[in-house]
Amino acid sequence: MTRIELTTRPAPDRFAPMLESHGLTLRRAATRVLQINVGKKCNQTCAHCHVNAGPARRETMSRDTIERIIAWLARTDIPVVDITGGAPELNPHFRFLVERIKALPALRHVMDRCNLTVLFEPGQEDLAAFLARHGVEIVASLPCYSTENVDEQRGAGVFEQSIRALQSLNALGYGTHPKLALHLVYNPVGAFLPGAQDELESVYKAELRARFGIVFNNLYTITNMPIERFAAHLRRGGEWHDYMQLLIGAFNPGAVAGLMCRDTINVGWRGEVYDCDFNGMLGMQWRNGKPLHLWDIDPAQLEGRAILTGDHCFGCTAGAGSSCGGATVQP
DSSP, rough: OOOOOOOOOOOOOOOHHHHTOOOOOBBOOOEEEEEEEEEEEEEOOOOSSOOBBBTTOOOOOOOHHHHHHHHHTSSEEEEEEEEESSSGGSTTTTHHHHHHHHTSSOEEEEEEOEEEEEEEEOOOHHHHHHHTTTEEEEEHHHOOOOOSHHHHHHOOTTHHHHHHHHHHHHHHTTHHHHOOOEEEEEESSSSOOOOOOHHHHHHHHHHHHHHHHHOOOOEOOOOOOOOOOHHHHHTTOOOHHHHHHHHTTBBGGGGGGGGGGGGGEEOOOOBBBEEEHHHHHOOEEEEEEESGGGGGGGGGGGGTTTTOOOOHHHHHBBBTTBTTTOOSSSO
16 A cells, blocks of 8 residues: 545645644654544443443444454554543453453553443443553543532533542552553533643642542543534534634644644544544544555555644644643643
């Protein structure tokens, strides 16, 4: 394969002209992360969800697709595998995926994007112990340290369950043992940008330790993306236009260098390939005359390829920037 192209672009795309006006281009660097979205099934229905995930969703990555992804990964030196969803742990092959990745000859670091309450789902009683046993890094959603804000965004009772889950993870060494990293994710509860990541992290750590004895490593601030469920929420409230203007007006050229799409390949639940999970939800699939799947891709030929953009990309470059690892511009 010698080229990858996109035959259609989302409309509108005001992001590419913005980059050009600042003398910037957005192209792929060496791939460091393979992000695998194993499906849209989730035990929560969050107001900000860019995946539109929920209990009724049936899109689930099959074992055969997982086998093909593992075979492709084994031929690369990509060091990090980031597993997401939905609630990725609800995929019936989640543990098989983790075990196969960990069994590869070249050591790979595995991340699990966990909503915490999944630890209390039927059949998941030993999930926390499984993750600890395999040294899986946990990136856990907790949009606030107060009951009201969390339950408003994620559902009644979610805060209390999340606290219990964090305490159980701490008991296993998460947040304290050097090989068991535990990070939390903050999303705004409305149509506004996150506060300063370092300041929020300090408050989170102080509040959670004082009130519940909870410790964790880092806090990641992630801007709500104007797609899927959050986009519908904005339109129902008449906030769509104002939110987009907020994102565009807060464009920070300094956030571009740290964007996750530069070093991440995102794989959808059918094995299809995107620049990021957000592009995946908008159907912006890589093409080479036809839609491409991961096993069609030669990773050695990706560096320097142009990244596919749309208006939603302003969500990742507003203010201090936003990525799966939090702010892209550090103070």
